[in-house]
Amino acid sequence: MQYNFDEIIDRSTSHSVKLNKLKTVFGRDDLIPLWVADMDFLSPPAITEALIERTRHGIFGYTVPYDGYFLSIINWLKDRHSYEVYRNEITFVPGVVKGFAFAIDAFTKKNDKIIIQPPVYHPFRIVPEALERRVVNNPLLLENGKYSIDFEGLKGIIAENDCKMLILCNPHNPVGRVWNEDELIQLAEICYDNNILVVSDEIHSDLTLPGFRHRPFATVSEKAKENSITLMAPSKTFNIAGIVSSFAVIHNPEIRKLYLNYLAPRELDQATIYALAATEAAYNYGEEWLDQALAYIQKNIDFVENYLKEYIPQINAVKSEATFLVWLDCRALNLTQQELVDLFVNKAKLALNDGTVFGKEGEGFMRLNVGTPLSNIEKALDNLRKALNS
Incomplete structure (x- = not known):
């Protein structure tokens, strides 16, 4: 089946954050929305049909995860990522951000230090700080247009601080890096050896x-497997973020027990009916759609470049290297961040993410969502060109 990713879908009546919060975030709502990380496809x-079919049943009582749900995850991870997991190692969590918030609660205490690697998805900083933990930055290195992990910097941080946790973005948002096996092995060694x-x-x-x-962190070494919690979801992949369908994979029985002991009494491991149905349908029948979507996203990225x-x-x-998010280096414009944001928002009429949201390392950068019909990207870049020329 061929899917039409050029089709413009009207989201104005769907209570979309991407549209409905423009005025609140940017001060105006006449912008092309290329910010929130969901797609316009x-x-x-198969997901829509599965949800409709489940709805037709008409009874929406308490529901438990079932064999088909677990098998869809197990088979997908094995076939797509050569990642072998077992049913007892999987637990539903109501969102990836919530998933690492739960881990912070379960494995650290107030004032404990947590390492992040900016520029990085802003909840990595916001959530630990809100939970009264101390965030320690291990900024990524940017050399010759490519980001890498600062391992020497990480070792120095660990030598000077009693850190309890590192939150890894794999692949990395917003810079788009797919960490390779050697990088992940080295990271696993350092973290395992320092508890x-x-x-x-x-x-x-x-x-x-x-x-x-993609290399799941837990697959690169025994130390990685025994000292990690992996958070995954079909949500970004298949554009179903609003359904809330995340899950955690934990191989170490002791870590798994502690995590589940936090989730279970609070019923945070209880999946909704639609999360179960959507996940099963996505992983069983969504691969052809995904392959075409990735080809389209790559075409959009090529166009931008x-x-x-x-x-x-x-x-x-x-x-x-990954995601439908493009990290734009605008430093050669020699604008302050305020001037840069003004250029995009008020002159080009574009809603992108301000790079400093991801940390001070994002100064001079903007994040562009290309998970949208190419015609939107063309119009956006034309607006930007005209704004700069004027």
Whole structure:
């Protein structure tokens, strides 16, 4: 089946955050919305059909996860990522951000130190701080247009601080890196040897672009497997974030017991009916749709890169290895961050994420969501070119 990713879908009546919060966040609502990390594509028909079929039953009482749900996850991870997991190692969690918030509660206490690697998805900082933990930054290195982990910096931080946890973004949002096996092995060694639990956010794991392969953190070594919590979901992959369908994979029985002992009394491991149905349908029948979506996203990224080189050479798109998010390096414009945001919002009429949301390391950058019909990207870049020319 061929899917039409060029189709413009009206989201104005669907209570979309991407549209409904424009005025609140940007001060105006006449913007092309290219910020919130969901896509403007219809989800796979199999998911819609599964939800409709379940709805037709008409009774929506208490429901337990069932064999088909677990098998869909197990088979997907094995086939897509060569990642072998077992049913007892999987638990539902009501969102990846909530998943690492629960881990912070379960494995650390007030004032404990948690390592993050900015520029990074902003809840990595916001959530620990809100839970009264102390965030320790191990900023990524940017050399020759490519980001990498600062391992020497990490060792220095650990030598000077009693850190309890590292929250890993794998693949990394917003910079689009797919961490390779050697990088993950080295990270696993350092954290294991220093008794630092790794919580690996792998929500973008299925969105690696052509030519790149995701490596689940827990698969790279025994130390990684025994000292980690992996958080995954079909939500970003199949554009079903509003259904809330995340899950955790934990191999170490002691870590799993402590995590489940936190979740179970609070009923945080109780999946909704629609999360179960959508996950099963996505993983069993969504692969063809995903492969076509990734090809389309790559086409959009290629368009952005080529357009910028030809018409706006002062802005460079950092090479994306995964996700539908493009990290724009705008430092050559020589604008303050306030001026940069003003350029995008008030002059080009575009809603992108301000790079400093992801940490001070994001100064001079903007994050662009290309999970949208190409016509939207074309219009957005034309607006930006005209704004700069004027």
